[in-house]
Amino acid sequence: MGILEVKDVNKRFGGLKALTDVNLSVTENTVHAIIGPNGAGKSTLLNCLVGKLIPDTGSVMFDGHSVLGRKPFEINQMGISRVFQTPEIFGDLTVMENMMIPLFARRDGAYRLHAFRSVASEAELRERAEAMLEDVNMLDKRNMHSASMSRGDKRRLEMAMCLVQEPRLLLLDEPTAGMARADTNNTIDLLKEIKAKRDITMAIIEHDMHVVFSLADRITVLAQGTPLVEDVPENIKGHPKVQEAYLGEHA
Amino acid sequence: MFGLGKKDVTLFLIVAVMALFAPFILNPFPTDSGLAQFNAGYPDLMQRFVIFGILAIGFNILFGLTGYLSFGHAAFLGVGSYAAVWMFKLLSMNVLPAIVLSMVVSGLFAVVIGYVSLRRSGIYFSILTLAFAQMSYNLAYSVLTPVTNGETGLQITLDDPRVLGQSATADGGIPVTNLFGLEMRSFETLDIGPWAFQFSVGYYVAAVIMLISFYLAIRIFRSPFGMTLRAIRSNQNRLYYTGLNARPYTLAAFVISGMYAGLAGGLLACMDPLAGAERMQWTASGEVVLMTILGGAGTLIGPVLGAGFIKYFENIFSKINDQVVHGWVSFLPDGLEDFVVALIHPFVGKGWHLTLGLMFMLIVIFLPGGLVEGGQRIARRLRRRPAEEPAKSASTEPAE
Amino acid sequence: MDAIILQILNGLDKGSAYALIALGLTLIFGTLGVVNFAHGALFMIGAFCAVTLNRLLTLSHQVVDETRTDFLGNPLKVDIPYVQDLFGEAAGATIIDWSVPLAILFSIPVMIVIGVVMERGLIKHFYKRPHADQILVTFGLAIVLQEIIKQLFGANPIPTPAPEVFRGSLDFGVMLGFDPNAIIYPYWRLVYFAFAAIIIGAVFAFLQFTTFGMVVRAGMADRETVGLLGINIDRRFTIMFGLAAAVAGLAGVMYAPINSPNYHMGMDFLVLSFVVVVVGGMGSLPGAVLAGFLLGILESFASMNEIKAILPGIDQIIIYLVAIIILLTRPRGLMGRKGVMED
Numbered sequence: 001m002g003i004l005e006v007k008d009v010n011k012r013f014g015g016l017k018a019l020t021d022v023n024l025s026v027t028e029n030t031v032h033a034i035i036g037p038n039g040a041g042k043s044t045l046l047n048c049l050v051g052k053l054i055p056d057t058g059s060v061m062f063d064g065h066s067v068l069g070r071k072p073f074e075i076n077q078m079g080i081s082r083v084f085q086t087p088e089i090f091g092d093l094t095v096m097e098n099m100m101i102p103l104f105a106r107r108d109g110a111y112r113l114h115a116f117r118s119v120a121s122e123a124e125l126r127e128r129a130e131a132m133l134e135d136v137n138m139l140d141k142r143n144m145h146s147a148s149m150s151r152g153d154k155r156r157l158e159m160a161m162c163l164v165q166e167p168r169l170l171l172l173d174e175p176t177a178g179m180a181r182a183d184t185n186n187t188i189d190l191l192k193e194i195k196a197k198r199d200i201t202m203a204i205i206e207h208d209m210h211v212v213f214s215l216a217d218r219i220t221v222l223a224q225g226t227p228l229v230e231d232v233p234e235n236i237k238g239h240p241k242v243q244e245a246y247l248g249e250h251a
Numbered sequence: 252m253f254g255l256g257k258k259d260v261t262l263f264l265i266v267a268v269m270a271l272f273a274p275f276i277l278n279p280f281p282t283d284s285g286l287a288q289f290n291a292g293y294p295d296l297m298q299r300f301v302i303f304g305i306l307a308i309g310f311n312i313l314f315g316l317t318g319y320l321s322f323g324h325a326a327f328l329g330v331g332s333y334a335a336v337w338m339f340k341l342l343s344m345n346v347l348p349a350i351v352l353s354m355v356v357s358g359l360f361a362v363v364i365g366y367v368s369l370r371r372s373g374i375y376f377s378i379l380t381l382a383f384a385q386m387s388y389n390l391a392y393s394v395l396t397p398v399t400n401g402e403t404g405l406q407i408t409l410d411d412p413r414v415l416g417q418s419a420t421a422d423g424g425i426p427v428t429n430l431f432g433l434e435m436r437s438f439e440t441l442d443i444g445p446w447a448f449q450f451s452v453g454y455y456v457a458a459v460i461m462l463i464s465f466y467l468a469i470r471i472f473r474s475p476f477g478m479t480l481r482a483i484r485s486n487q488n489r490l491y492y493t494g495l496n497a498r499p500y501t502l503a504a505f506v507i508s509g510m511y512a513g514l515a516g517g518l519l520a521c522m523d524p525l526a527g528a529e530r531m532q533w534t535a536s537g538e539v540v541l542m543t544i545l546g547g548a549g550t551l552i553g554p555v556l557g558a559g560f561i562k563y564f565e566n567i568f569s570k571i572n573d574q575v576v577h578g579w580v581s582f583l584p585d586g587l588e589d590f591v592v593a594l595i596h597p598f599v600g601k602g603w604h605l606t607l608g609l610m611f612m613l614i615v616i617f618l619p620g621g622l623v624e625g626g627q628r629i630a631r632r633l634r635r636r637p638a639e640e641p642a643k644s645a646s647t648e649p650a651e
Numbered sequence: 652m653d654a655i656i657l658q659i660l661n662g663l664d665k666g667s668a669y670a671l672i673a674l675g676l677t678l679i680f681g682t683l684g685v686v687n688f689a690h691g692a693l694f695m696i697g698a699f700c701a702v703t704l705n706r707l708l709t710l711s712h713q714v715v716d717e718t719r720t721d722f723l724g725n726p727l728k729v730d731i732p733y734v735q736d737l738f739g740e741a742a743g744a745t746i747i748d749w750s751v752p753l754a755i756l757f758s759i760p761v762m763i764v765i766g767v768v769m770e771r772g773l774i775k776h777f778y779k780r781p782h783a784d785q786i787l788v789t790f791g792l793a794i795v796l797q798e799i800i801k802q803l804f805g806a807n808p809i810p811t812p813a814p815e816v817f818r819g820s821l822d823f824g825v826m827l828g829f830d831p832n833a834i835i836y837p838y839w840r841l842v843y844f845a846f847a848a849i850i851i852g853a854v855f856a857f858l859q860f861t862t863f864g865m866v867v868r869a870g871m872a873d874r875e876t877v878g879l880l881g882i883n884i885d886r887r888f889t890i891m892f893g894l895a896a897a898v899a900g901l902a903g904v905m906y907a908p909i910n911s912p913n914y915h916m917g918m919d920f921l922v923l924s925f926v927v928v929v930v931g932g933m934g935s936l937p938g939a940v941l942a943g944f945l946l947g948i949l950e951s952f953a954s955m956n957e958i959k960a961i962l963p964g965i966d967q968i969i970i971y972l973v974a975i976i977i978l979l980t981r982p983r984g985l986m987g988r989k990g991v992m993e994d
Contacts, residue, residue: 071491071496072491073493073495073496076491081493088488089486090481090486090489092481093482093485097481101493104475104478105494110495110496111499113495115477116254116470116471118256118470118474320786367979371978377786385971389968389971393967533922540787602802605794605799605802608792611794616776616788
């Protein structure tokens with residue numbers, strides 16, 4: 001039984017079948033990649049997991065509880081954090097402030113932030129934030145205005161913001177989309193480091209095969225809204241169905 | 252100290268000292284001198300400084316932190332005034348219940364308006380708040396006349412019940428607002444040489460309330476709640492995916508800010524117990540925005556500065572007439588003198604609003620961060636200049 | 652029945668003004684992405700163009716008229732407008748009488764110049780700034796313009812009459828078979844409505860049938876792509892701003908006889924016009940026009956005594972109420988595109 005169980009999910013947009021009978025199981029402490037060519041339904045699937053879309057039929061269970069019909073912030077409170085395609089951070093805030101907000105959200109819940117206690121008095125949370133920044137090599141940038149950082153640093157910060165919440169599942173939406181090769185490699189290294197340092201469950205939606213094969217423990221191949229195969233990376237590479245699906249793109 | 256950081260304590264103490272010694276600070280010119288007209292240390296004007304300061308501090312909690320631009324904050328000011336005057340009519344002339352009621356009523360009002368308006372953001376939010384304020388204004392003038400007394404404005408009269416007080420004083424006059432017997436309008440004059448300093452009860456009551464409001468605002472700014480409000484301005488999407496629901500926090504900010512406005516309205520009524528609908532007009536809302544922007548939205552001290560600045564110049568500029576200007580430039584040859592007077596004339600006296608509008612534009616164009624940013628820029632420049640010389644010593648010391 | 656027709660007619664002239672101002676606001680918003688709080692001031696300046704022309708035309712010199720005497724028996728001094736010297740007495744008088752329609756010609760270049768100067772000198776620098784900044788700077792500009800007009804023309808409303816022939820009223824009721832005086836409608840309001848219809852038609856035709864209009868419409872839909880095509884969109888947008896200013900100005904010129912121009916009329920109309928734009932749908936031209944007339948008529952219905960008896964005060968708040976309901980149930984307005992300015 002995986003921590004995330006997707007069962008028979010279907011989603012249509014008007015006449016277009018975006019997802020057909022999708023089944024997926026993500027086991028704890030593994031990196032599970034969901035790959036597929038453009039238009040395979042990867043983003044739709046992801047949006048069904050985080051509460052942005054509700055599937056027409058089927059169920060999405062996280063740790064035994066359904067996520068369907070819950071708002072994104074409720075799903076986050078259940079333990080799922082999400083990294084976006086283009087880094088989403090609080091640009092007007094400093095790096096350290098960016099780190100504190102996820103910590104407050106985790107400790108105080110969605111509705112019970114303190115209005116009169118000073119942020120400066122939260123020594124324990126600050127230490128945790130600093131430790132996390134240390135982990136992603138950003139401690140020296142903690143007082144920087146986050147909007148002025150490079151895209152790579154923003155990606156690091158977003159990752160740190162998600163990780164500091166100690167999520168039970170980290171979702172990554174094409175973390176290398178639109179990146180140059182060097183940046184892509186940096187991101188892969190970062191993810192590998194993260195994986196090496198802690199037990200973490202990750203689900204990566206990805207288009208780039210290179211990223212997937214260097215990270216994933218298991219891979220699900222999605223094509224035209226339906227899973228083709230699910231297997232370990234070694235078996236996926238030569239799989240005839242996968243080559244067929246990717247023909248014309250990675251042939 | 253007081254749960255504040257070192258810098259904030261300093262800031263608070265500066266504001267406190269300024270507020271408590273305002274009758275001295277704002278009265279630098281001897282009473283008989285020609286410059287006495289630039290004095291601002293009389294009770295009426297000082298009261299307006301601190302009351303509009305409260306209004307701007309509250310507005311800043313909403314606009315400065317969350318970035319939601321309300322164009323209808325004057326409605327809360329008006330509601331607060333009406334509530335306070337009703338308290339004077341029905342209960343007693345003590346200002347305390349009046350202030351409490353004005354905050355409660357404007358808070359409830361803000362819950363309703365905020366709940367509806369916050370379903371939209373950006374310009375739609377601005378228009379919604381504007382629409383609500385205009386509705387309140389129009390209603391206050393028409394159907395709600397029994398409550399607001401329409402165009403005349405709500406006043407206290409001799410036949411008001413005042414169940415805990417008296418309808419009329421012993422000599423048949425209308426009783427005055429007081430705090431447990433201390434009359435708001437009473438003041439002491441202290442003569443030192445050619446100077447005359449006035450200390451009014453009303454001003455100090457308002458000033459203490461302003462300091463409390465300012466202190467609470469600092470606490471809010473420095474709290475996780477305040478930080479989250481800034482995060483709302485920055486990136487709501489990220490906030491939702493970080494496990495926080497922006498809506499209740501924004502609403503809380505809106506209500507707090509509405510209550511500040513109501514408090515300011517109530518205090519205005521405490522100093523001068525009447526309330527009129529014009530206090531709710533959208534130009535009044537625009538003025539609050541202006542104060543906040545001028546001082547520096549999102550900064551702690553900015554709105555207080557902005558409010559003081561505008562109220563001071565409004566008062567001084569509108570008092571300057573052509574004769575005064577002639578007095579200044581009388582050293583010039585006649586033709587030139589008239590020319591200069593004609594040049595200045597449109598901007599002073601009744602033309603004060605023109606100056607205000609120009610100031611507003613210049614600030615938004617060149618100094619979006621307001622006076623605070625301007626001050627910082629100057630400070631930076633001053634600091635840099637001496638720093639260039641001892642470059643040697645700087646290089647030997649490790650940075651930080 | 653006659654009462655209903657009367658209210659619709661009454662709503663038309665205000666609705667026309669709302670529609671014209673909202674049209675300009677939408678043009679500016681749709682093309683430049685700028686929220687222009689100074690647009691009401693342009694309407695007001697238009698009205699004062701009519702006042703100015705009227706004053707220019709009535710510039711007079713005094714002549715001693717020997718044929719007439721005052722009550723002391725002295726010869727009477729009369730003011731003779733220069734226009735009458737130039738064109739003869741009768742023609743001169745007619746020109747003065749027609750000063751408001753003539754002001755249309757006078758106001759177009761004035762308004763375009765004001766619009767272009769405003770865009771090049773101020774608005775241009777605010778394209779990339781947040782909407783809040785745009786609102787604030789144009790709000791400041793509106794105050795400045797309004798105060799300048801106040802200083803030039805004083806604070807009191809200045810009656811500016813329509814030409815003699817339009818001063819009466821039309822007994823519309825008789826034409827439709829109702830009792831005489833059941834539906835009385837001033838001629839000038841009919842003129843105003845017709846004028847508004849022509850201007851609106853002209854703007855739409857211009858956008859629909861000219862290459863310039865096509866580019867502007869494309870720019871409204873997708874500014875970046877049009878820019879990539881190598882078309883100098885910025886210059887066209889400057890012209891567009893001038894045009895929008897002219898539309899607002901014309902609306903003001905012709906409104907002068909309906910409501911004597913005063914310096915704050917722009918602000919009064921601005922708030923309502925913004926509401927109109929939002930109800931119509933940000934960025935939708937037909938929406939702006941439709942909502943303008945709709946709200947104008949709605950407002951005049953709400954001021955009927957029968958309706959006020961049931962819902963007191965409704966006439967004061969109807970427009971805002973409608974706007975609030977529309978914004979909450981259909982945030983993109985009646986005809987707006989999805990996603991415009993939603994955050």
